[in-house]
Amino acid sequence: MTIHLKQSEDTAIKACNHDYQVNCGNCRLNSICLPLALESDDIQQLDDIIQRSKPLQKNQHLYRESDDFQSVYAVRSGTLKAYKTTDDGREQVTGFYFPGEILGMDGISNNAHASSAKALETAAICEIPFTSLEKLSALMPNLQRHFFQLMSHEITEDQQLITLLSKNSADERVAALMLSISGRNARRKLSATQFRLPMSRVDIGNYLGLTVETVSRVFSRMQKMEVLRVDNKEIEILDPQGLKNMANLGS
Amino acid sequence: MTIHLKQSEDTAIKACNHDYQVNCGNCRLNSICLPLALESDDIQQLDDIIQRSKPLQKNQHLYRESDDFQSVYAVRSGTLKAYKTTDDGREQVTGFYFPGEILGMDGISNNAHASSAKALETAAICEIPFTSLEKLSALMPNLQRHFFQLMSHEITEDQQLITLLSKNSADERVAALMLSISGRNARRKLSATQFRLPMSRVDIGNYLGLTVETVSRVFSRMQKMEVLRVDNKEIEILDPQGLKNMANLGS
DNA sequence: TCTTCAGATTGATTCACATCAAGGTGAATG
């Protein structure tokens, strides 16, 4: 069992429930989140525009496609998925967002959210009103730069996914996702080899352009090859190099 | 033959060869390009930071993956493709860029270009040094806003492509691309129904996650169904509604 | 004019993943 791995984040959720005084300055994630590039007095100003409300429950929406765009959001704890609904009613998952990551930037272009975002588990969110962020950006070159970089990063991530969908096999896609989640855990000082997947097999398949059955078979195959240990949503990477080889991306 | 359709742009290329005094103020594309949101005296300031050099020849690179990031670029005439090279040497086309469109924004995130860009035909380019653009953006809220929107738009476009690759059949993908090109032509006041594809079948297939053979077969099928007339790179959309149905996106 | 060569088309065959179908598992609920 890897319950203990989640402990630090669960604690964070509780802390936030009891203590609405959380701020960017003392946030455990400030080295990977928006404040990353700022001096402490600038952080204070950023902090002043950020709104923290009570946590989202599992399956609650943060925003819906075509909602008015007002804010971008930082994940403080929990995980969200972003998805678009196609005209024939099907769903396309466009991304998963972990603590320290920013979502909602696709809404800037049309002043309306281009996708929906819902919590995969209880999630605490920092809301950053966009007009305030714009004004602050004009005053703080580092913030402006950092936000440009965040958006650019989202573009490169999407391009990675495009390549994955267009060129890679089912095995490679799943391996790449596991490596991505592992890396994002490491960034937050959590285990890179043991973690709990916050999303269902359906979501994984949807995100990777595969069916549930295929995802399930890939996991079984990886387990047989002793690259991964899979126990429902608990994942242990047994052979990181093997997984990288399987992903067939970076050597 | 649809040679006359290209005439306005060919003329633009010649004008630019002979006349390096082109500027944003008198540019035919200023209503769809970066100056879009600006007053005329602001346009002048933007114009001052823009560098125009001699046109790129077919197959010349504008920048290469991992080149130092210095500038973003606006296409004044011609077409470019952006592509990434995967670690095993294969190529993934991530976008096509037509006149009035901005490319290079994926380089902001790491101060290095995340993809390469090469000209599919002779192309005139406006280079916009990014540090200058940043400074100007801090002074002109409209410019900052517009540039945020441009990046956000790139994100939503990439998400469209992700959905296309993940959910749609070969027929649907090709139909969607034809509609996209048609729409972008219309935006530039060119014919929405007759145009010349600037890219090869290989590039189309690569972009859409299909092989050349499949692309070719789809074109043949569309021709048989009298939705499209295809003569090598010359395309005529005979039945726009039929094409939309085929794309199976917006009703 | 003939040659060459890259790009495009068309047909035959194969294969990876989707689809269809049938259980299995475990957390939530009465």
Place this chain on the structure above:
DNA sequence: CATTCACCTTGATGTGAATCAATCTGAAGA
């Protein structure tokens, strides 16, 4: 404690696009 239901797994079969293999086309160059 039994029931339900969402989620996951595994197996059998089908299929759309990839692959393999020719051939065609037209522009560029000798």
